Amino acid sequence: MFSKKLLTLISTIALAILVQSCDNAGCLDQGALNYDPEATEDSGNCDFPELRLGMNINIGTEALVYNNVYTIGGVAVSFSNVSFYVSNPRVMTDGVGDQTGKYLLVKAGEAEYDLGEITAGHKHMLMFEVGVDSVTNHANPETYEMENPLSFQSPSMHWSWDNGYIFVRIDGMVDTNNDGTPDETMEFHIGKDSNLKTIAFEVHQEVDTKTELIELDVDVATFFNGIDLSTDYVTHTGDFPDLANAVVANITSMFSLN
């Protein structure tokens, strides 16, 4: 009697295993490119799109070239450095989306940044912060490996005297005597927790290929809207906060979808 029951149990298990192994194996993740709606068993082999963020650093619509002389608001200006932090770039669908948690150090001349894998599907929004969040902002750069954008940078993106990162750093020369030749050092070093800016775009991008690119144009001239660069050309945020506030108000309008 007992051994018959045992036999039945063993047969049932064997049958279950057999049935299972006959199931259709595939990718069960709906966010994957190779999502298989027919699959009933996870093959562990899902393929996700990889997102790249393009950042074209321009003056107007032309690529910014260091040491070229531009006219911005009627003042001759040249640039030796344009760099800024972008934090947690993310693509969203109805408020839910792929948080990359990444920190990028965007520089003129370096056009594309790898954001890693995201889910496939329709992406409504692209969002990111210019600057770094308040916790990271007060971390010490020496805790990061040299390859990390939050490590020490050259030119420096951290104030040792103010325990925080420089969110946006623009250096160059400006013409202060109206002769068309830049003659004074320009420094716009913008930071501080209160100046973290969230940028959001409606992108409406169908993410359905292995490599996806979202490309933004960044017009550096817009950063100086309403500023007379012949007289106001230096702020390290804390020393000339009014000038810092004026350029921070322009950050959002620097960005547009390519």
Added chain:
Amino acid sequence: MKGLLKFIKNRSVVLLGVWLTCLIGLQGCQAEDSFPVLDNTPYKLSIPAGLPKMPIPDNNDLTQARVEFGKLLFYDPLLSRDSSLSCASCHVQHEAFADKNPISVGIEGRTGLRNVPSIINVGYHPYFFAEGGSPSLEQQLIGPIEDPNEMGFNARELVLRLMGRRKYEDWAWKAYGRSLDMFVISHSLASFERTLIAANSPYDQALNGDSTVMSPSQWRGYELFFSDRVGCGGCHPAPLFTNFKLENIGQYKTYEDKGRYRVSLKEEDIGKFKIPSLRNVALTAPYFHDGSHTSLDEVIEHFNLGGLGHPNQSPAIRPLGLSRSEKEDLKAFLVALTDSSILSEAKWAPNR
């Protein structure tokens, strides 16, 4: 020839050859790649009687190797962009680890922002720079390295300059058991700076029992200094002769350098600067954040007059009505805070 071939064919000779080759190869590798082992021999701080225990960060226990490497870096001009200046260029030992300029001179003759402070007893400071914005000695010291008007260099470029150089890599492994990076550089430098402790002035000697080392004038100055009427000791309490707070002393009606405001962006912080220690103050002229006061007499007179009346001025700064002899006595007491041994202490001097 045949004999030679036969000799080589002998298996034991071949084996010996292989072993010798391996041995030489291995030794070669070791000479190339092996760094000194971590040496955690503690550095024992000798805290003078009367000074408190010094706070040491959890991740930077003082060791002899760290202090020694820190001293080497402190005197190393490779820390500046053009290799012309070291930390010791502005923190000059025989000038009490400060210098005599109102504003120190940086690379290419550039002038910075502020008067250089003495770094004697700097390990006791709770925060750094005159506006108090830097939370640790390890972080502070990157400031002068990167300030374009001081050493004009860059932490990342400094690491790239020094990494791979045998001397620096050896010290890095000995001090921290890791390859050279900014952590190693900043933590070593901070370790050396923490050893700059001194409190053997006539005032200290008097407190420790020998009251005759202070003159009657210095004792009268001592009484005035700590009296309620004059009240210097309120902001400059013993034993470090600072409470490290940030205050506006009414130096200007309008401050070009806004001090603490640069960090906090609060109007009430305009013109507030960290209260300096008065130990060795007689050696560290000129005075105030911008080196605008050239003598102790001028400084005492500033406080005697009660400041220029800035809205943020500390209520402790008020007219004192000091007589000429009282001012002399106060000055005499300030001179009694001088520990002149710091000017020549051999363990802080560069290695010869």
